[in-house]
Structure formats: C-alpha cells, structure tokens
Amino acid sequence: MDVYDLDISVSPWLIAVVVILVVAFIAFAAYKGVLAHRLRTAAGREDLVGTVAVVTEALKPRGTVFCQGELWKAESESGDVDVEEEVIVNRVNGLRLYVTKK
Secondary structure (H helix, E strand, O other), rough: OOHOOOOOOOOHHHHHHHHHHHHHHHHHHHHHHHHHOHHHHHOOHHHOOOEEEEEEEOOOOOEEEEOOOOEEEEOOOOOOOOOOEEEEEEEEEEEEEEEEOO
16 A cells, blocks of 8 residues: 555645634734834833932932832932922933932
8 A cells, every 4th residue: 555545635624724823823923023113112211211200318419219110319400309209300321310300
C-alpha cells in the first residue's frame, strides 16, 4: 500500500474556519500594534512638565516634592510653598524640578 493511495480529504469548511481565524488574529494584532505605536512616550523629562506634585519639604524656595511616585528636589518659582500643597512642574533641569503653586 502506497501513501498516495490513501483517500484522505479535509473539509472545505474546516479550511475556511481556520483561514478566517488566522486572518482575524493578524488583523487584531496589527490594530493593537498601530495603537501602541501612536501612544505618547511616558518617560523622561517631557512627561514631568505640566504634572502635579505634592510638597513634602517646604519650598523656601528650595525643598522636596513627590511627583509620579518619586521624591524630587524642587525650586519654587512663585514664592514659598508649604508642606502638602500641590504645585505644577514648569520645567526640569537635571534632577531639579522648577514648580509654581497650583
């Protein structure tokens, strides 16, 4: 008995279902890839500017603030700021944030 003598067939419906599932998966993956590519970078200096921070050590005019889960050295550009007040980050220079009262 030869391998070519076997009468094996695959249902056209099974082929169609598998092709549809593969195409749907590729389309979904491509869609998610395009969405991920369009997202704004959420790291670095650019992400800090404009965010709100909470003062942990009074700014007279220098002190410490808590911003995005980290403690930062900060300098107030709008006078003294007390502990627990919220400030807005205007710019970043090295590891120092320059902030104003909210």
